[in-house]
Amino acid sequence: MKRSLFFLVVLFVLGPSWGRAQSAAVVETSSSADSISVVMLPLANHTGRIKAVEMAERLICAFLDSVGVDCIDPQAIRPVLREHRIRAVGRIDRRGASILRQTTGARWFLIGSVDAFREAQPLEFGFSVRLVDARDLLVDAAASGGSSGHDLEGLFGTGRRRDIAMVARRAVDEVLTELWEGGRWKTSPAVAAPPRARCCIIPFDGSSRSWRDGDAVSGMMLSALLKAGYPCLEPGVVRETLLRRSKVFKGEIDLPSLEILTREDSIAYVITGTVEVYDGARGDSPASIPHVSVYARLLDAPTGRILDSWYDERTGRKGQTLFQRGRTYSLVDLMMDSLQRFVERIEKASADGEKHS
Amino acid sequence: MRRNTGVKWSLLAWMPVLLLVGCGGVGSTVFIHPDYDFGYVERVAVIPFENLTSDRGAGAQISRYFLSELLATKAFEVVEPGEVHRVMQEMKLVRGMELTKEQIVQMGEELKAQGLFLGSVAASASSRNGGTTVTTVTLVTRLVETQAGTTIWSATTSADNRGFWSSLFGTPQASPAEVAQKCVKKSVSTLVK
Numbered sequence: 001m002k003r004s005l006f007f008l009v010v011l012f013v014l015g016p017s018w019g020r021a022q023s024a025a026v027v028e029t030s031s032s033a034d035s036i037s038v039v040m041l042p043l044a045n046h047t048g049r050i051k052a053v054e055m056a057e058r059l060i061c062a063f064l065d066s067v068g069v070d071c072i073d074p075q076a077i078r079p080v081l082r083e084h085r086i087r088a089v090g091r092i093d094r095r096g097a098s099i100l101r102q103t104t105g106a107r108w109f110l111i112g113s114v115d116a117f118r119e120a121q122p123l124e125f126g127f128s129v130r131l132v133d134a135r136d137l138l139v140d141a142a143a144s145g146g147s148s149g150h151d152l153e154g155l156f157g158t159g160r161r162r163d164i165a166m167v168a169r170r171a172v173d174e175v176l177t178e179l180w181e182g183g184r185w186k187t188s189p190a191v192a193a194p195p196r197a198r199c200c201i202i203p204f205d206g207s208s209r210s211w212r213d214g215d216a217v218s219g220m221m222l223s224a225l226l227k228a229g230y231p232c233l234e235p236g237v238v239r240e241t242l243l244r245r246s247k248v249f250k251g252e253i254d255l256p257s258l259e260i261l262t263r264e265d266s267i268a269y270v271i272t273g274t275v276e277v278y279d280g281a282r283g284d285s286p287a288s289i290p291h292v293s294v295y296a297r298l299l300d301a302p303t304g305r306i307l308d309s310w311y312d313e314r315t316g317r318k319g320q321t322l323f324q325r326g327r328t329y330s331l332v333d334l335m336m337d338s339l340q341r342f343v344e345r346i347e348k349a350s351a352d353g354e355k356h357s
Numbered sequence: 358m359r360r361n362t363g364v365k366w367s368l369l370a371w372m373p374v375l376l377l378v379g380c381g382g383v384g385s386t387v388f389i390h391p392d393y394d395f396g397y398v399e400r401v402a403v404i405p406f407e408n409l410t411s412d413r414g415a416g417a418q419i420s421r422y423f424l425s426e427l428l429a430t431k432a433f434e435v436v437e438p439g440e441v442h443r444v445m446q447e448m449k450l451v452r453g454m455e456l457t458k459e460q461i462v463q464m465g466e467e468l469k470a471q472g473l474f475l476g477s478v479a480a481s482a483s484s485r486n487g488g489t490t491v492t493t494v495t496l497v498t499r500l501v502e503t504q505a506g507t508t509i510w511s512a513t514t515s516a517d518n519r520g521f522w523s524s525l526f527g528t529p530q531a532s533p534a535e536v537a538q539k540c541v542k543k544s545v546s547t548l549v550k
Contacts, residue, residue, distance in 0.1 A: 207414050207417065207418065249439060252437065252438045252439030252442060253437065253439040253440075254437070254439045254440045254442070254443035255437070255440050255443075256443075257439075258437075274417075274421060276418065276534065293534060295421050295422075295425070297425075299437060304437055304440065305434060306424075306428060306434075306435055306437055308428070309424060309425040309428045309429070310425070311421075311422065311425055311534075311538070313532065313534055313535070
C-alpha cells in the first residue's frame, strides 16, 4: 500500500515532464557533414522585445557550434548585408541570396523568427527556423517549437522554470536536435517519397491583439507544411515576385499574382489566412493557458479556386486529462497543433484534387 | 384527488421541455425568389460584409466564416477574397453594401460570378446577464444575381449563446466566435439545405 502511494506521489510530481510530447515540427534534408556551411541571417522579431532576438541568435549559434556546424552568425554577416543593401531579416530574396552565396560560399541559409517571448511569469519562448538551399531557394528543412516555464511543472509547483534563459535553451535544443542529428541534416520526406506539389505561403493577416501575429503564424505554417513533405518556396522569394507587381498581400491574393507565381515559380498550392487570436498565458498560475484561433484556406494556384477553408479555435486545455496532464502551456506549440490539423486537411484536399484531375 | 396528482406529475415531467423551449434562439426572416432558377448560380463572390456594430473587425471576421460555410456546402465555387478586393479597388468601390445595378453587373463580369453575396453585421455584442456573459450576433445577408442585379435570396438571422445548462449550472458557454459561426450556419442553411 505504502509503495503504491509513494509511486503515485512520484507520478504526480514528475508527471508532466514524462508525458510531454515534443512538438517541434521538422523536415529533414540530405547533406553530408563535410559540405556544411550555413549562414544564419538575422532573425525576425515578432515579440517586440530586442532581448528575445539576441538570446535566440546566441543560443542557436551556440547549439550549431556544439554540434560542429560551420555557421556564420548574424553579427558577422551584417556588414555584408549593409554594404550590398540586402534586406534579410527573417527572409531572403534572389538577389540577396546570390550575393551572399558568392561572398560567403554558403550552402544554406538559416532563416527564422522569434514568435513568443515572455520574461515575466509564466515564462515563454517560441521560435521558428528554416534551412533554405542557397542554390534554388527552396526550404529544405523547417522547425517551430516553444517552451514554457510550466512545461515541466509537477505537484506543488516543483520543476517550474524561473529563468527565461533556461526556458529558451530548452526550446532551442528541442527544435534544433530534431533538425540536426548524427552529424547531418536529415533526409527530407519530399526527397525520399515521390515529390509533392510545390507550395507557398502568402503571409497571414493578423486581427488579434498581438503584434505581428500573422508573420509569426506564417513561419509556423511553413514548418507544418514541410513536416508533411510539401516543398515550399522561401517566403522572401514569394514576396520579391509579388513586389514586381507592386503588391504586398496579407491573408489574400488576387488572380494575376497567382498566375505569376504559377508561371515563374511553379507553385501549385497557395496557403493563406487570418490569425484571430494569438494570446499567450498571462499571470503566474498554472490555470493560465494560451488561446489561439486561426482561419486558413488552400488555393489551387493555376486556377485560383479555393480548395479548402478551415477555422480552428483552441486553448491549452485541449487534450487535457486528469490532473491537468496533457495541457499545453506554450503558445507556439498550441498553434502548431492547430496548424497540423489544417495540413492534414490539405493532404486530403490535394489528394482529392489529383483524383479529379 | 388521484386525478389532480396525475396532472401535477405530468406538469413536472413537461417542465424541463418547457424550459428548454423557452431558452431557444431567435427566428430567422428569409426571402427566396420564387421564380429564379438557382441552378444557374455556380460561381459566387462574397463582398466584405459591412460592420454596423462597435465590435471592431466583426464584418471581416463574419465574412470569412460566411465564405467558409459556403465552401463547406459544396454548392458554389467561391471567388478568392483577394480577387474581390482587386476588382473593388479597380472599380474604386469602398462600401460593398451600396452597389448600383451597373456596378453589380460589372463586378459579375470581372469576377466571372453569377451571384454576389452582400451583407452586414447588424449586432455583435456581449452583455453580462447574472453570472453569465451573453453574446448575440445578428447578420443580414442577401444574394444578388449579376445579370440584372435582382436580389434572389435574403436572410436575417440571429444567434446567441444562452443555454439552459449554462444559465442553470454555469456550464461553459460558446465563445463569441462560435456564436458568430452558429449565426452564419443558420443563415446559409436557409439557402442551401
